[in-house]
Amino acid sequence: MSKTLAFLTGLALILAPACNTEHQHVVSAEPRHGYDVAGNWDQHAEHITVDPAVDVNPVRTQHVLVATVTTFDGAPLGGRRVEWMIPEGGVGAIVEVDQHGVYNHKGQLVRSSPYRSELGEKYSPTFAVTHTNNRDELLDMGNDDPADDIVVKRGQTWISITSATEGTTDVIAYAPGIRNWADHKAFARKHWMDATWTMPGDATNRVGEKHPMMVTLKKQSDGTPLAGYAVTYTIDGGPGAVLDPGGKQSVTVKTNAKGEAAVTLRQTKPVVGKNPVLISIVKPANEACCEPEEEIAAGNMTKTWVSPGIAISKTAPAKALGGQTFKYTIVTSTTNDLDTRNAVVTDVLPAGISYVSSTPSATVSGQKLTWNLGTIPGGGSKTITVNVKGAKPGTYRNCAEVKAEAGLQASDCAETVITAPALALTKTVKPESMICDGVRYTLVVSNPGDAPAQNVKITDNLPAGLTASGGSSAVSIDVGTLPAGGSKTFTVKANASKPGTFSNTAKATGDGGLTASASAKTTVRQPVLTIVKKAPARSFIGRPITYTVTVANTGDAVAADVTLVDRLPAGAKFASASDGGSSSGSTVRWLLGDMAPKASKTVTVKVTTSGAGTLVNRVTAEGVCAAEVAAETTTIVEGIPALLLEVVDVDDPIEVGANETYVIVVTNQGSADGHQIGIKATFPAEMSFVTASGPTSHTLSGRTITFAPLGSLAPKKDATYRVTVKANAEGDVRFAVQMTSAELTSPVDETEATRLY
Numbered sequence: 049m050s051k052t053l054a055f056l057t058g059l060a061l062i063l064a065p066a067c068n069t070e071h072q073h074v075v076s077a078e079p080r081h082g083y084d085v086a087g088n089w090d091q092h093a094e095h096i097t098v099d100p101a102v103d104v105n106p107v108r109t110q111h112v113l114v115a116t117v118t119t120f121d122g123a124p125l126g127g128r129r130v131e132w133m134i135p136e137g138g139v140g141a142i143v144e145v146d147q148h149g150v151y152n153h154k155g156q157l158v159r160s161s162p163y164r165s166e167l168g169e170k171y172s173p174t175f176a177v178t179h180t181n182n183r184d185e186l187l188d189m190g191n192d193d194p195a196d197d198i199v200v201k202r203g204q205t206w207i208s209i210t211s212a213t214e215g216t217t218d219v220i221a222y223a224p225g226i227r228n229w230a231d232h233k234a235f236a237r238k239h240w241m242d243a244t245w246t247m248p249g250d251a252t253n254r255v256g257e258k259h260p261m262m263v264t265l266k267k268q269s270d271g272t273p274l275a276g277y278a279v280t281y282t283i284d285g286g287p288g289a290v291l292d293p294g295g296k297q298s299v300t301v302k303t304n305a306k307g308e309a310a311v312t313l314r315q316t317k318p319v320v321g322k323n324p325v326l327i328s329i330v331k332p333a334n335e336a337c338c339e340p341e342e343e344i345a346a347g348n349m350t351k352t353w354v355s356p357g358i359a360i361s362k363t364a365p366a367k368a369l370g371g372q373t374f375k376y377t378i379v380t381s382t383t384n385d386l387d388t389r390n391a392v393v394t395d396v397l398p399a400g401i402s403y404v405s406s407t408p409s410a411t412v413s414g415q416k417l418t419w420n421l422g423t424i425p426g427g428g429s430k431t432i433t434v435n436v437k438g439a440k441p442g443t444y445r446n447c448a449e450v451k452a453e454a455g456l457q458a459s460d461c462a463e464t465v466i467t468a469p470a471l472a473l474t475k476t477v478k479p480e481s482m483i484c485d486g487v488r489y490t491l492v493v494s495n496p497g498d499a500p501a502q503n504v505k506i507t508d509n510l511p512a513g514l515t516a517s518g519g520s521s522a523v524s525i526d527v528g529t530l531p532a533g534g535s536k537t538f539t540v541k542a543n544a545s546k547p548g549t550f551s552n553t554a555k556a557t558g559d560g561g562l563t564a565s566a567s568a569k570t571t572v573r574q575p576v577l578t579i580v581k582k583a584p585a586r587s588f589i590g591r592p593i594t595y596t597v598t599v600a601n602t603g604d605a606v607a608a609d610v611t612l613v614d615r616l617p618a619g620a621k622f623a624s625a626s627d628g629g630s631s632s633g634s635t636v637r638w639l640l641g642d643m644a645p646k647a648s649k650t651v652t653v654k655v656t657t658s659g660a661g662t663l664v665n666r667v668t669a670e671g672v673c674a675a676e677v678a679a680e681t682t683t684i685v686e687g688i689p690a691l692l693l694e695v696v697d698v699d700d701p702i703e704v705g706a707n708e709t710y711v712i713v714v715t716n717q718g719s720a721d722g723h724q725i726g727i728k729a730t731f732p733a734e735m736s737f738v739t740a741s742g743p744t745s746h747t748l749s750g751r752t753i754t755f756a757p758l759g760s761l762a763p764k765k766d767a768t769y770r771v772t773v774k775a776n777a778e779g780d781v782r783f784a785v786q787m788t789s790a791e792l793t794s795p796v797d798e799t800e801a802t803r804l805y
Contacts, residue, residue, distance in 0.1 A: 143208045
């Protein structure tokens with residue numbers, strides 16, 4: 049055994065996962081090249097194929113090669129390693145690969161080492177390793193066209209290749225698990241051409257007409273037209289036909305400067321049938337570089353020759369009332385995709401049926417009606433509607449006929465029975481109702497005649513203020529057919545948008561001009577609640593606020609079970625409520641009971657506040673059959689700064705020559721900030737200035753110390769100032785302090801007496 053073979057027999061064999069119940073065998077922990085650790089070959093893999101084996105494609109496009117690994121009897125095998133190689137010297141490269149891996153009988157991904165899973169991988173542009181799938185997978189090309197998607201089946205794996213330049217890509221697909229060296233390789237060859245082409249598609253034409261066909265070629269790389277390519281068209285069977293130019297069944301045309309090669313297919317005799325046409329595109333030889341001519345594409349199209357056809361259909365109502373106008377409908381149509389020319393329709397009305405009108409208008413000669421329809425397009429139709437009237441009861445059979453070019457002809461008949469029915473209608477309603485209950489009308493339509501009444505309908509246009517279901521003001525009921533002596537009952541529910549007295553008339557109609565009508569009158573009543581709420585526009589923190597609410601019924605019916613709800617705003621705390629109002633959380637509720645028309649009720653609710661702000665209080669009231677009404681008030685709650693000024697001398701009395709310190713304290717006892725607080729202190733002539741301190745800076749002018757204004761002082765806070773002076777002479781003196789602020793309308797003065805000895 050060679051060293052190479054000895055090495056290969058030591059590699060692990062990759063086997064299909066547990067779902068492969070047909071060919072299960074033990075899987076090595078380290079699969080390599082399709083061999084197991086015992087040196088045995090794959091016991092099941094026998095053959096590998098690649099599809100397509102040979103193909104021609106435009107450059108700069110991407111194409112898929114699919115390899116299949118099978119058993120000796122052709123059964124597909126999943127989990128088999130396939131190595132893909134592109135030999136040196138050719139063009140093209142591997143772009144994408146199948147990345148499915150190998151799974152053991154437990155469904156676990158096999159690893160060839162602790163760090164690497166055995167997954168499909170592209171190692172270079174010319175070498176890749178993949179594994180055949182264990183189930184069918186859809187390979188989506190990534191666009192919106194499902195036609196180019198590929199189903200990769202069990203036992204198959206794939207790569208995609210491309211080339212930027214013309215040339216040939218040879219691909220080797222190698223299945224290392226297959227022991228027979230003659231069967232473990234498959235070969236594919238891809239010829240890349242810098243060309244793309246458009247071939248004519250299948251077509252259908254009228255017999256005897258010529259059909260042009262054209263192949264267009266251009267470079268794939270830049271769209272430049274390709275001239276000089278030979279395109280051969282060959283008629284491959286069917287009725288007698290030839291190709292022009294040449295007048296033969298096979299002609300070859302070279303592409304012109306626009307890359308176009310056109311021919312015309314024509315019949316030798318107008319016959320219905322199909323002509324398959326084979327198309328071959330051959331690239332011209334390049335003698336400069338020794339390239340022979342080569343077929344780069346082959347295709348086919350089918351030309352279907354058809355003959356025009358015509359059909360006519362006539363419909364009429366099975367029954368119609370005497371004296372009633374009814375309608376015949378005549379539809380003339382083609383039976384295929386070809387135009388039908390010079391179509392003429394005639395209809396001879398039977399005695400007892402008279403012509404009224406038609407669309408389009410007919411040429412009338414006695415009872416004979418004629419329409420020249422001209423050309424009816426292929427796959428199309430033209431419709432004639434004829435309005436007629438039957439004078440006497442009986443059965444009337446009427447036939448329409450169409451004739452057209454090429455001897456085409458068709459006819460159809462319809463039958464109508466003329467009868468004499470009648471209609472009657474009654475309408476009833478309760479004399480009074482509440483607006484919330486709606487209005488119920490009962491309609492009874494009957495046929496007292498001796499024949500069925502056809503297409504009976506009831507229409508009831510409701511008066512202003514009433515609407516039916518869906519908001520419509522018109523009620524339409526399709527009764528259908530009423531047999532002789534029969535009747536049907538219907539209930540119509542209407543909703544009233546306002547109270548009042550309403551009267552209207554319903555009408556029943558049927559074929560043949562049948563009519564009947566009936567009227568009814570009712571009064572709709574409604575309780576209407578109004579609500580008024582009052583509250584002070586302004587209040588202060590800590591002060592109670594009283595809301596007064598008045599509810600009244602201004603309607604013409606009792607408002608039952610009236611409920612009043614006041615939803616207190618944030619910042620308001622319930623204190624009390626009159627008339628049995630109950631509080632739950634921030635909601636106060638009154639059950640006011642029934643309120644007669646013109647009755648009213650007034651209640652109050654009292655709240656307290658603990659902070660400043662704007663209180664928007666909303667109250668609602670509603671009752672049975674009374675729509676909810678609401679009212680709201682706004683109260684601005686403000687705080688008040690209350691500044692207290694205190695002046696204290698630290699020592700009293702004091703000796704001449706000693707210092708005295710005066711302590712000035714400003715306290716905000718209110719509920720809002722005080723702003724721009726100014727302190728001015730004046731000492732007596734018997735004293736002299738020593739020093740001063742406080743929350744703001746100070747200045748001295750004569751015997752007056754002025755402190756800069758304090759920007760703000762919060763509620764319950766204080767500010768302290770100190771002034772130290774020296775006693776220079778005996779006396780009973782006064783130390784004066786003046787306080788100002790943005791909120792004070794006049795200064796606050798305070799003095800402190802001190803004895804000097």
